[in-house]
Amino acid sequence: MSQLELVQELRANRPVASEALRERVRALAPPPPRRFELNFRRLVPAGAGVALAGALAVAVVLGVLHSGPKTSQVQVQAPPTETQRALGQKTPIPNALRLSKDWGPALAPALGRLQQYDAFMRVRVDDMDELSRSTQDALRFTRHLGGYVVWARYGEPGKQGDSELALRVPIAHVQDAIAHFSAYGSLVRQRIVLKDLQNKVDNLAARIRRLEAALGKAQGQRALELRARLATLRAQRANAVRRGQFARIALTMVTDTQPATAGRFGRTLDEAGSVLARELEIVLYALIVSGPLLLLGGMAILGARAQRRRADQRLLERI
């Protein structure tokens, strides 16, 4: 019998369902409708849509909330400080609370204790003129407070510019200095680190006293050694005291990338764009971190499917 004859015979004599089976199938009742059916194929695009809408909503809301007037635009004349009065200086020192209201007043050093005070500030100013003016003012104001400039860098390579200043300000005036520098524009970052030096200085003083007492009784080579150690300890104490007397301020100023005259809508767009960029960054980070795991998971699923298909085929071939 040829293959063609086989095919013809198979087609001519195909099995037919019995009437009883037909009745059984007709009698099947549809299941009660489910309230909620989890459909992965629909759930994924719906979830992605909701996430996108959520991300946009968060960006817009944060954009609107943060697009209020800039801190640099609410400069308020404050009464001159004692230092200014003493120096007869005309540079206005703005009200610290008003100008840095988003950050709160700068952390105050403790009275009666030696502390190392480090402040890092990043301020965004409106334009290049403002950057130049503020840099000069910061140098002048530091000197007026009795401090000094360790180093300064000022650069304006193109439309944007920045300046970095490392300053030392007497600890008693550090809050005035921070409030003053904050008023140059929008304070975008501020970090203050306080470290207690009092214990160290007290310990050094006690050791120096003990050495001085010992030196009174020592002679010859021993006395020379004690003097050398005493000199070292005194230098260390002087250094610690100096660190406690002058706060270190690292002030960075950058020009605003947006035109200073941008309206509220423009700022809203700018802020929303920043939030969206940040969200995108987080999503990318999450994808990079979870990417290998997702890939492995996908490969495992595909592998399991292929294995199951092969197992099914083997089963059918055995029967």
Add this chain to the structure above:
Amino acid sequence: MKSSAHDFSEAAERHLDDVHAFLVYLTGDRNVAEDLTSETFARALERWRRYDPRRGSARTWLCQVARSTALDYFRAEERRRRREGRYALQVPETQEAAFGEGLSPELEAALSRLSAADRAVIALRVVLDLDGESAGRVLGISTTACSTRLSRALKNLEREVGSGVAA
């Protein structure tokens, strides 16, 4: 596109013979095939909302459900046989014609000696006259693989018929 219960009744009425024939060939047992046909349509009714006509015809989809139902049955049978200590799967011995009323005894016997995998592809491509793509979708393989499998199955059938006649 949403599928209604009415559509299902129509599809069931139209394709009942096809599903039944496919299961008869797959199992080689009319009684088992009847039970599995009933089970297939019960499952299909439950999942009918998920059926998307754009992804294939109702007949193809019902045959996919039928194959999955039959595989579940085969696995359960294999486990049962293993538990009972019978390692070889046995082809059911029935007195009545299993695959078709008018088939010659040689062809009946040859079909019963073929594997379920061979009978499945013959049922889909020859008896139900499905095209290669649809049959491949039911079997979970490509169109090319389906053609290869059909060719091999028909050769096996031809050989079995020949050996039956010679005996």
